[in-house]
Amino acid sequence: METKSSSSSNSVTIIHNAMIVTMDPESRVFKNGGIVIEQDKIKAIGQSSDILSQFSSVAHHLQIIDLHSHILLPGFINTHVHTSQQLARGIADDVDLMTWLHHRIWPYESNMTEDDSYLSTLLCGIELIHSGVTCFAEAGGQYVSGMARAVEKLGLRACLTESIMDTGEGLPTSWAMRTTDDCIQSQMELYEKHHNTADGRIRVWFGIRQIMNSTDRLLLETRNTAQELKTGIHMHVAEIPYENQFVKGNRKVEHGTVTHLEKINFLQNNLLSAHTVWVDDTEIGFLSRAGVKVSHCPAAAMRMLGFAPIREMLDSGICVSLGTDGAPSNNRMSIVDEMYLASLINKGREVYAKGTTDPTALPAETILRMGTINGAKTVLWDNEIGSLEIGKKADITVVHPNSWSMVPVHDCISSLVYSMRTENVVSVMCNGKWIMKDKKIVNVDEGEVLLAAKEASSKILKRAGISIPNRMNVL
Numbered sequence: 001m002e003t004k005s006s007s008s009s010n011s012v013t014i015i016h017n018a019m020i021v022t023m024d025p026e027s028r029v030f031k032n033g034g035i036v037i038e039q040d041k042i043k044a045i046g047q048s049s050d051i052l053s054q055f056s057s058v059a060h061h062l063q064i065i066d067l068h069s070h071i072l073l074p075g076f077i078n079t080h081v082h083t084s085q086q087l088a089r090g091i092a093d094d095v096d097l098m099t100w101l102h103h104r105i106w107p108y109e110s111n112m113t114e115d116d117s118y119l120s121t122l123l124c125g126i127e128l129i130h131s132g133v134t135c136f137a138e139a140g141g142q143y144v145s146g147m148a149r150a151v152e153k154l155g156l157r158a159c160l161t162e163s164i165m166d167t168g169e170g171l172p173t174s175w176a177m178r179t180t181d182d183c184i185q186s187q188m189e190l191y192e193k194h195h196n197t198a199d200g201r202i203r204v205w206f207g208i209r210q211i212m213n214s215t216d217r218l219l220l221e222t223r224n225t226a227q228e229l230k231t232g233i234h235m236h237v238a239e240i241p242y243e244n245q246f247v248k249g250n251r252k253v254e255h256g257t258v259t260h261l262e263k264i265n266f267l268q269n270n271l272l273s274a275h276t277v278w279v280d281d282t283e284i285g286f287l288s289r290a291g292v293k294v295s296h297c298p299a300a301a302m303r304m305l306g307f308a309p310i311r312e313m314l315d316s317g318i319c320v321s322l323g324t325d326g327a328p329s330n331n332r333m334s335i336v337d338e339m340y341l342a343s344l345i346n347k348g349r350e351v352y353a354k355g356t357t358d359p360t361a362l363p364a365e366t367i368l369r370m371g372t373i374n375g376a377k378t379v380l381w382d383n384e385i386g387s388l389e390i391g392k393k394a395d396i397t398v399v400h401p402n403s404w405s406m407v408p409v410h411d412c413i414s415s416l417v418y419s420m421r422t423e424n425v426v427s428v429m430c431n432g433k434w435i436m437k438d439k440k441i442v443n444v445d446e447g448e449v450l451l452a453a454k455e456a457s458s459k460i461l462k463r464a465g466i467s468i469p470n471r472m473n474v475l
């Protein structure tokens, strides 16, 4: 990164000479673009020459950065991630779903401390930043205060959610005690304490872990309280066929979770519906009419859930974005990998609908939208993030394509989806500040976090009594 600075203060930054993929409503791409950042916002964007002639002499505290042969994008938005599960990477590979949940993940999560949550979020955040993410939606963890501390330090933007359950079989004792009132009260307190903190980078959402762990009273009070506070709700929806069977039996509806949520009038435009794999056409209609947003997590779906009808959802006008899910469901927390997988899996899935695969399904520009502006709409923040436009927050990802993995670039938009690797992301800015520069995380010591994470992870497994069996002939 070549930088010229006229002052130690960075109140205005001009980046020029870069290809800029704006993801704005006109899908503008500037081959040789420039962008002006003042404090935390984008002040101007356009052709490099126009930007330089207009701004390079007028600003006082000016930093000019020449990013020739780089590509600039809006920061990616990961709309479903369990930051608290990062220290559990690799504890539940190749096991069935019930072993995954009851014998690995619940014991792990219920044995975490707030400091573990802080460390886990730091580790997860480092990986998110390396993959060009500037904003994420937490799927629900035990200690929002620990997560908030890490997000504030890393410089990221996030919608944080507590893990919420008020009923269910086989829950760890400490979780089984929670009443519906406790669940709502605790989230209102977290909202009071953390919403709109860290220079406005942190928002607090309401959580519903999943329908098998929620009473209808919890669902409805969550809906009402989130509406009053004008915030969102993050819920796992229609993950496995058993979930729909459970709902059919317990709630006496014809299909499954989405049908029940429609019936009790829970579906609203502030609902972030994660996974949403086992839905039929009628239910896709319910989601679309209510303006529900869907987070598609392709890697996690392939590991445990199944093929989600993403093309059908997009065709019906549903806003679909991308998530990684947690480390024990995916292992890789890279939205770059998820873009690649989302495109391939949904092309291949067409074989079930049409009897042949369809290479034109979910093209690269659709996938890029899912990773950026659709992500912003999903987290209810598209008035400020998701595209590079005047007046929006300066959340920017810088890609360096001149490596063995991306050269040659003939079609920039498709190369970003099909060729780009996480390692091609070199710098990341959030809220007008660099949080990774030339692959170095700016606000924490990455090496120290890795060391502490290894130690804390072993201690949690020991406390939780989880042991991972050997594979192959370990000597």
Ligand SMILES: [Zn+2]
Residues within 6 Å of the ligand: 080, 082, 139, 236, 274, 325, 326
């Ligand atoms: Zn999840």
